[in-house]
Amino acid sequence: MSVIQVQRKPLSLAERTYIPQILSGMKTTMKHIVAKPVTVNYPEERPEIPPGYRGVPTLVRDPHGREKCVSCQLCEFVCPPKAIRITPGEIPADSPNAHVEKGPKEFEINMLRCIYCGLCQEVCPEEAIWLQNVYSSSGYTRAEMVNNKQKLYELGGTLPDTHLKWDKKKAAAEKH
Numbered sequence: 081m082s083v084i085q086v087q088r089k090p091l092s093l094a095e096r097t098y099i100p101q102i103l104s105g106m107k108t109t110m111k112h113i114v115a116k117p118v119t120v121n122y123p124e125e126r127p128e129i130p131p132g133y134r135g136v137p138t139l140v141r142d143p144h145g146r147e148k149c150v151s152c153q154l155c156e157f158v159c160p161p162k163a164i165r166i167t168p169g170e171i172p173a174d175s176p177n178a179h180v181e182k183g184p185k186e187f188e189i190n191m192l193r194c195i196y197c198g199l200c201q202e203v204c205p206e207e208a209i210w211l212q213n214v215y216s217s218s219g220y221t222r223a224e225m226v227n228n229k230q231k232l233y234e235l236g237g238t239l240p241d242t243h244l245k246w247d248k249k250k251a252a253a254e255k256h
């Protein structure tokens with residue numbers, strides 16, 4: 081096998097001084113000095129979260145403070161890394177929401193497993209689980225990274241319910 085010797089192109093006088101390369105580097109530096117910064121001084125400054133951002137999954141209540149989740153467990157079933165654990169509970173017969181029958185007794189989302197895919201939100205028939213603008217999730221222990229039902233509702237808050245499904249369901253239940 082023959083060896084091919086590759087001859088290097090000789091450097092010009094300007095190239096030997098490195099002045100063109102230095103000037104090119106300085107030009108790039110100056111361009112970025114005057115350009116608008118793309119970073120923020122986190123955590124003192126917080127980034128602006130665009131609408132539709134998919135942060136930490138949360139549970140939401142309707143404007144009347146009712147739990148939207150009916151504990152159907154579809155989200156638990158669809159979650160790819162099995163981050164959701166639900167213990168369904170029965171709604172007591174004397175509750176004004178008894179017609180809904182079920183609600184979550186326990187609801188946990190393990191944020192060490194969650195991959196923020198949004199499938200839980202997509203599959204939920206009650207629009208009860210939402211990935212909102214919470215992006216900071218940290219803890220000192222593994223247990224702290226499991227969001228329980230109380231924490232999920234604290235993070236989720238209240239979202240409008242345009243379907244009025246609770247009232248419709250109640251009216252339907254009362255008809256029968």
Ligand code: SF4
Binds near residue numbers: 159164195197198201
């Ligand atoms: S966002 Fe995806 S991974 Fe996270 S809990 Fe929902 S379905 Fe599971």
Ligand code: SF4
Binds near residue numbers: 150151152166204
């Ligand atoms: S959050 Fe939605 S999908 Fe998950 S159990 Fe509740 S109602 Fe079903």
